[in-house]
Amino acid sequence: MSSEVLKVDDLTCGYGDRPVLKGLSFSVEDGELLGVIGPNGSGKTTLVRALTKILEPMDGRILLEGRDIKEMDLSELARRIAVVSQNPEGGSWMTVEEFVLLGRVPHRRKFQLLETKHDEEVAERAMALTGTLGLKGRLLKELSGGERQLVSIAKALCQEPKLLLLDEPTAHLDIAHQVRVLDLIKKLNRDDGLTAITVLHDLNLAGEYCDRLLLLKDGKLCRTGLPEEVLDPRVIEDAYGVKVVVGRNPASSKPYVFPIPNAK
């Protein structure tokens, strides 16, 4: 039996009494890198919020390593799932090191004042892995968007999670940083066996880096499978309502989506 890290079972979830996700089911295997794609408003961010208990499911269950997350308290959950958010803000007074060390918060014991030696080692390692050790003493607000994203990943790694959740980690980044961030995630996934789910807008980056894609449409599962299976012209047109041609990336021979403009 293969080990399932995450199982989402018939999940209905939303805001107020308006469901955004409607009966979504899928599971994630240990060591998998899953890309979640879908049009705006299809429920990608809502899914992230449900997985971190920011939103409570209206129906259905979320099992993390076989246990319903409803039974876990937030700090237990934060030791297993770490999130890299879409628009990091705030904390401008912090240095990068202080920021990354916040990843140790879920591991703190009651009445613990300072970070332990172990906390500092974990933070150091996380910064080394993400190539941000050199930024250690810099203020958070002095960082560029790309650097900020890398230290956010370092903070998430500092939580020592079983599952890493990334909500559009490449949004607003230039092409170099997009590649750098996704290379890093791929490396963590392949070399350290870290299971990761990443929400991505860019279909081509999703196809390039992810083992498997999950396409959402109107809060429901539209298609899941290998990038070649999901990035299919008919599937994309059905989900996004736009005509595309799918070719291959000459370097990696992964599927590459070319949009067909409607305007003459």
Place this chain on the structure above:
Amino acid sequence: MNSKLVRWALSAFVLFGALMLAGALSLCVGSVGIPLKRLLCLPFEGRGSVEYSILFDVRLPRLLLGIGVGGALAISGVVLQGMFRNPLVEPYTLGISGGAGLGVSLNVALRMYRDVGTVSIPLSGFLGAMGTVLLVYILGTRRGRMGLQRLLLTGVMISFICSSAIMLIMAVSKAEDLHGIIFWMMGSLEEPHGWLIKLVLVTSLCGLLTSYVFAIDLNALSLGEEEAAHLGVKVERAKRALFILASLLTGFSVSAAGIIGFVGLVVPHFVRMFVGGDHRILLPASYLAGSTFLVLCDTLARTIIAPLELPIGVITGIVGGSLFVYALSKRKYEF
């Protein structure tokens, strides 16, 4: 040795020293000067001398109230600014001062204190403060969630309603009552009830300890509520506890000392500028700095045009404001 701990201990030590010096100064100077040497001997001389009663009946209670109120307002400011992630929030933003003012104005205008006794003045202030806070809390909470923007706007609106109501009361009250209301509103560390001083001091120290339990939560909250939740912080619980804490601290301070402005706004910023934004040092450092600041301001207020006394709010505003603007122009500061 952990360098962060050393740095923090050093800041705390310096600030504690400053408080000691300010305390000694406030005990020494006044209409009757007490030299420092005499100050150290007096406690052993026992009752009898004029200086002894000045020290123990007038100046010491004032000093203790200054420490309690200054510290309480400062940490209440730190907590609220941290929780709302807004540099303009201060302990009075949420309508506490307005409510307390309204309570006291009603009391004075209706002359209730004549029947119940002077203790009804702080009591009515406290009830007014708690009444408004409760109202703000209820209006600002939806489905068990405190919407911070909502809470803030509600607080500001209720503040305005209270000040208008106070103005109305003042417009229709007699001249002698008017004087009483204005005197209370300007704030003063003169408080005849010894038990109230002790109560404020103990509350503010307990408040410091309680707030410290949430120091890490406040650090995480500065990344935003959702990020804090991702780090395992029970955000709603923390917000509720911090809101209640700040309200109680401010409520007690205001009922004992009136509306002393500016301490809760400026001290947290000032301290952040020097020790940084980590709440593990920011909270105790602000307590000490707030106490020191208020004690010094009070000393100035009662000596500058002695034997008359200036309202302490005048000093906190002018001295605190100018110092802060000066520091802001000299140093790099990130909220």
